[in-house]
Amino acid sequence: MLEIQLPGLIVRAQSGFFTVETGEGAVVCQLRGKLKQGRHDGDLAAVGDRVQITRLSDGSGMIDTVEERKRSIVRLDPRPRGFYQQILLANCDQAVFVFACAHPDPKLRMLDRFLVIAEKQKIPAIIVANKIDLVEDPGKIFGLYEPLGYHVIYTSAETGAGVDELRGALAGKISALAGPSGAGKSSLLNVLQPGLGLRVNDVSEAVNKGKHTTVARQLIPLADGGYMADTPGWKSLALWDTEPEEMDAYFPELAPLVMDCQFSDCSHTHEPGCAVLAALKAGRIHPERYDSYLRLRAGQE
Numbered sequence: 001m002l003e004i005q006l007p008g009l010i011v012r013a014q015s016g017f018f019t020v021e022t023g024e025g026a027v028v029c030q031l032r033g034k035l036k037q038g039r040h041d042g043d044l045a046a047v048g049d050r051v052q053i054t055r056l057s058d059g060s061g062m063i064d065t066v067e068e069r070k071r072s073i074v075r076l077d078p079r080p081r082g083f084y085q086q087i088l089l090a091n092c093d094q095a096v097f098v099f100a101c102a103h104p105d106p107k108l109r110m111l112d113r114f115l116v117i118a119e120k121q122k123i124p125a126i127i128v129a130n131k132i133d134l135v136e137d138p139g140k141i142f143g144l145y146e147p148l149g150y151h152v153i154y155t156s157a158e159t160g161a162g163v164d165e166l167r168g169a170l171a172g173k174i175s176a177l178a179g180p181s182g183a184g185k186s187s188l189l190n191v192l193q194p195g196l197g198l199r200v201n202d203v204s205e206a207v208n209k210g211k212h213t214t215v216a217r218q219l220i221p222l223a224d225g226g227y228m229a230d231t232p233g234w235k236s237l238a239l240w241d242t243e244p245e246e247m248d249a250y251f252p253e254l255a256p257l258v259m260d261c262q263f264s265d266c267s268h269t270h271e272p273g274c275a276v277l278a279a280l281k282a283g284r285i286h287p288e289r290y291d292s293y294l295r296l297r298a299g300q301e
Contacts, residue, residue: 008021013047043085089176101134127145130155132155144289153166157190170222173227247297
């Protein structure tokens, strides 16, 4: 059998081996030696990367080139030579944040932190407000995000509400999934696609158990096309290179107002002529979102 060049998508990575999905099936690959030459401050290849491979005569493959990433979810790993950029997921089309309306009560400050990270890394975000059957008016809790441009999908694993809308939003895309424990993520995914929640949970447990060992990261295929990647650890993703004065850029309701502030270095906390404070007073900025801004600016959780 001759060697064959193929384009593909990395759907699994562990211990230097990459499973690449091609038009002719999956191929387990390693990186060409030339790609490893020199010093690197981040992962050379990661789940979600588009690659060109050579399939060898024994059925295995070599990754020849890694295409430029459009975006990625990055976690910094401190090492003796400095910080190393771990790529949790490359080229994701969107982040899907699942939060419950009740049981447990939604932690909107956590959601705001997730949204800021998504904004900074230029990842479109979808908010899934789950367990809507447990409250009278879920829009009263999550409705504040819709005027900001975020797509909010209201769902219930019990009644099936919103499942078709969620399925449509995921179809054909690579989605990063995140949310606090107890949000009903697995139950919702099992209604979406039987067995999907179990598969996602297995990956999540392996990642959480393997904090000090090499674990597999992978994309899980969806029946309607596209992939889902469980990406636990968003809460621990540090806004590592974000200066306090640039935090307002990642709040869609604050960013357009900054140019109207009297002072160019306005902190939006006390200065006269602050357009953000004026908008807050006029009710155009939600107080809870403003509080999240203050906390994140101060480096608080």
